[in-house]
Amino acid sequence: MPLPLPTLLPWIALCLAAALLWPSATRRYALVVLAVGYAWGWAQGALDPIVLLWLALLLAAGWAVRAAGPSWRRATGHALFMALAAGLGLHLLPGFHNAQAIAAARYTADAAPFSMYLNLDKPLLAFWVVLAAAPSMAGADAGATLRAALAACAAAAVACLGVALAVGLVGWAPKWPAQGWLWLANNALLVTLAEEALFRGYVQQQLTARWGHHRGGAVLAIGAAALLFGLAHLAGGVQWVALASLAGVAYGVAYRYGGLAAAVLAHLGLNTLHFACFTYPMRAVAG
Template sequence: MLWPPAARRWAPVPLTAAYGWAWADGAIDPVALAWPALLVLAAALVRPASAPIPRALGHALFLGVAILLFLHLPPGFHNLLAIAPAPLSPGAAPFGMYLNLDKPLVAFWVVLALAPPMAGADARTTMASALLCCAAAIAACLGSALVLGVVGWAPKWPDAGWIWLANNALLVTLAEEALFRGYLQQQLSLRWRDRPWGAWAALAVAALLFGLAHYAGGWQWMLLAGLAGAAYGAAYRHGGLAAAVLAHLGLNAAHFGLFTYPMRAAF
């Protein structure tokens, strides 16, 4: 419901129902509701009619809450373990996956509070941007990962592959692209719109921060994520958030299905 502008105003209804269900089921504690409340406050502060200081405070509040949610630090969430940690292929590091209720709140906030471009000029432009940038990301990132020894050739599709794909499409890539492209790249582009280098600088800064966000994997993983972020940024610039999400999902799916995932155990 976030995607069509006509349906967007109703998106908080199923979101509220989902959180009510999660509360009744024990997946969240009442304290978890403080974080959506803070995001509502941030949305009120960043409205165009707000004065500069309240608007700046709203952006600062959003960024602080978003970072905490991405790191799964706020209390009150008991995210469901969907894939128990285990190697997906010989020589791979163990992989486990949760269905997170915290991180996707960032995507809701960005789309509902700021309404970034959701698609390109038309469907053809959106799909072309997604496919071209996805192909570039696969060639650059997975090719570099092979050269660096981070991954190996390991075609597979485990039984849990479909829940992984659904989670990646609906929660992971949407949340990450909303923050790094729909928020960071978009806000920097607006700030630097009068500069001839503004759009490219915004893309580069968002890609750099996306790479740094993968610090846990070491410098190799940060480099690969930075390259991927540049491709997603190009997709966003020409095809909106939909193109960035599709490019991101395509790279992740190629990585998951064809190569060591998430990386070699000996790396």
């Protein structure tokens, strides 16, 4: 059953705020729209008062990493953000009541059940990274961004979906269910942006800044960020860790040459191919 509009409004505001992060001219308004969405979520009971603490800590971390001052202050800010990122990304911090939009759906007869929540916690990572860590948002021009995205998406699709097919994790299953457009909007505006902002715009960028002057440092940064991205998928099993790490390498290369936009487009492209053309999320019994 579709979610009622009042339940969707905080998520819609969050999507709009995320879209405002992309153009530099509208970035300043993103937090205003986010605040409106969160206020509505509070009024609807989707957020508890303790969320104010997490928001305050995010602001403190952002101030610490950007303010001029001793290096220990910046290090403290980064450590605080990493702790908050783990809590928000893994949905461990209390106070967020994320609405379930898809409940244990089976899109093909052999598929494992799939559920999706309209998260109000994890997307905060994208706002912090874009506004506080100032990642590269795009390539040298639109063409460079698009080329990096397409190349990375193609490489990830051949490698990851090819391996998944070969080991029987997924099968060929073209489809577009009625919930597909909601899934696509959530992936395009929130899921891939939050994940790529964290692992490429923050982790990879920070490691590149520290290791980039060493021979092979940039490559190591891509690999380390990809491995962390893979480990974030540990709940799906070792096979998903391996596949996500492989995809993370492609997204990391996309980020290096096309910025955050290229990484997000590559990630969204692979996710959409998986959703629309193959068993999703995977076979109930692989093999």
